[in-house]
Amino acid sequence: MRVLVGVGATAVAVGMVAACGASAEDDSEPEQRSFALPGRTLTVDSKDSALELVVSDDAKAADVRVTRWFDGRTVIGESPEVKWKMDGDRLTFRTECSGVISNCSAKHRVVVPRGVAVTVLNNDGKVTATGFREPLKVRTSDGSVTVRDARGPLDLRSVDGSVRAEGVTSKRISAASKDGSVQLRLAAAPDRLQARSQDGSVTVALPVAKGGGGGGAASYRVDTEAVDGGADVSVPRDTRSPHHVSVRSVDGNVTVRSAN
Incomplete structure (x- = not known):
């Protein structure tokens, strides 16, 4: 009986996640951070996220400004997590959303200082x-x-x-x-x-x-x-x-x- 109950509960959970797909657009309180840029080049290395890149309208801006929207849930597995970091001129975004049942959605908006050459490496987004x-x-x-x-x-x-x-x-x-x-x-x-x-x-x-x-x-x-x-x-x-x-x-x- 325990096995059957477990299977039934899992099926219900799968249905709930499928019916309520994650959407970064539902994040009403996005996070924001600024990262110092040491030079005039920037590499954005991203996985499992949509990216929007724009040039700053402030001619004196020197930092890279990022806004992050995220919505995620797991029923069987670890809690989802999003990470961001700057290492030299490389800005990295990662979304960790693993488990038997999981659904995550991330979006990053990157505001780049003027005069910066940009390389974007993105997987799945x-x-x-x-x-x-x-x-x-x-x-x-x-x-x-x-x-x-x-x-x-x-x-x-x-x-x-x-x-x-x-x-x-x-x-x-x-x-x-x-x-x-x-x-x-x-x-x-x-x-x-x-x-x-x-x-x-x-x-x-x-x-x-x-x-x-x-x-x-x-x-x-x-x-x-x-x-x-x-x-x-x-x-x-x-x-x-x-x-x-x-x-x-x-x-x-x-x-x-x-x-x-």
């Missing part, structure tokens, strides 16, 4: 980054990447997640996804853009000069390859253009079009 003027490098596994309003060089990679860039004016861009699409919408013509996808489509929207020109280019040097997919290029092309765009896809379509 989406990454969004806004407003960066310095180099930004992102590597994710099991999570999407979205970058907005960037001016510095971009190097974006995702496994099992999409890659998006919107309204960027970066001169050098490299973006790739495995098992996910790549969508890049530029607000200024790049000098060099490389986009790759395996098992996903690639769409690149480029500004084309009209009248006064703006951020667009008169033409682009475009190289495309689509394996088991089609390629459609509708921007003006010139093999001598200083604006080189290279797009490749395996098992997905390639589209290079005007962003105007």
Whole structure:
């Protein structure tokens, strides 16, 4: 009888956890901390958390400011725990949520001082980054990447997640996804853009000069390859253009079009 009662109680507990999934958005009292940054580079090393990175609006700010939301529960296993620490220029986030029955959700918002080059290493969680003027490098596994309003060089990679860039004016861009699409919408013509996808489509929207020109280019040097997919290029092309765009896809379509 004890075994049956235990099994029944476990089944009820499983149902309760499944019905009440953890969500970091439910944390009404997030924690905040500031970390001293010794130089002009920062690596954010995260696991099992969504990340939001923004540039500080305070020109004199020198510290990295972090806000953490967390919601977690375990029925069979140790209590969940989240950890954060800074070691040199490496900021680490870890979520420990183990047990037979567990459900945890974490989110970190990182405010970075101006003029800092950032590298993001994230496992199991989406990454969004806004407003960066310095180099930004992102590597994710099991999570999407979205970058907005960037001016510095971009190097974006995702496994099992999409890659998006919107309204960027970066001169050098490299973006790739495995098992996910790549969508890049530029607000200024790049000098060099490389986009790759395996098992996903690639769409690149480029500004084309009209009248006064703006951020667009008169033409682009475009190289495309689509394996088991089609390629459609509708921007003006010139093999001598200083604006080189290279797009490749395996098992997905390639589209290079005007962003105007």
